[in-house]
Amino acid sequence: MAGPLENQDELNHDVTGKDGYVVVARRYRPQSFEELIGQSHVQKALGNAIETGRVGHAYLFAGPRGVGKTTTARIFAKALNCTTGPTIQPCQTCDICRMISTGEDMDVIEIDGASNNGIDEIRTLRKNVSVMASRCRYKVYIIDEVHMLSRQAFNGLLKTLEEPPEHVKFMFCTTDPDKIPITVLSRCQRFDLLPVTHDKIQDRLQFIVVSEGRSADESALDLVARRAHGSMRDSQSLLEQLMAFCTGHITVDDVHRLLGTTPSGRILDLLEHLSRRDAAGAIGCLHE
Known part of the structure; x- marks a missing residue:
């Protein structure tokens, strides 16, 4: 059973707000594949990809709200970049694991597709994507609600997906995969997360x-x-x-x-x- 954040005292220092309180959903957020609840098929597939060295360059995590799409992307980013890895069991104690857990690692970039959905934002992403990761093994872009990107933004992103740099991984999260162009879908490994029982x-x-x-x-x-x-x-x-x-x-x-x-x-x-x-x-x- 997944517990609160590992190394609770240390991590709370990073994720606690100014009022000193961390909401339950964040305090008990899964930090590893084995802590994911109700998504064993995703856990197994991503674990096998890491163990066999067959990690793709773009992944799409689709499913209803609140089932662990963005959490899965963060855990995957951690597994790929942990100093002991790539590994299906991130150590949770190295600086990289800790910074990814708190959303502060500069090489794991989370983007809200709803509020950064224009071509200008994608142009900025394309400009930065060629820059090597500062300390991680991979630079990871996690785009939440990716279906909210404009058509022009998708077209701009497509050029990068066609010939991605080896040091970059894309992880897209969406509640509405039908709104994503087929040209983008065809370049992603798709995983559908299920409602939790x-x-x-x-x-x-x-x-x-x-x-x-x-x-x-x-x-x-x-x-x-x-x-x-x-x-x-x-x-x-x-x-x-x-x-x-x-x-x-x-x-x-x-x-x-x-x-x-x-x-x-x-x-x-x-x-x-x-x-x-x-x-x-x-x-x-x-x-x-």
């Missing part, structure tokens, strides 16, 4: 609750997992809201109050009153 999400939430020194009803975590619809990040964000909303033990009623939803048992009671034409009882249910 309900049981895996619930197990992870239970682990986080215990790690945070809190407690929760199984039914409460079951409801949170169901509301996440396969998104691990969404489930952790909701759990964090719950832990702020409730100072003590978390119950399923707490979840309903936070979400503004009605327990199924109460709905059944209402239907029972309506079936018996019990107006007073039905109104009482609505007022509860």
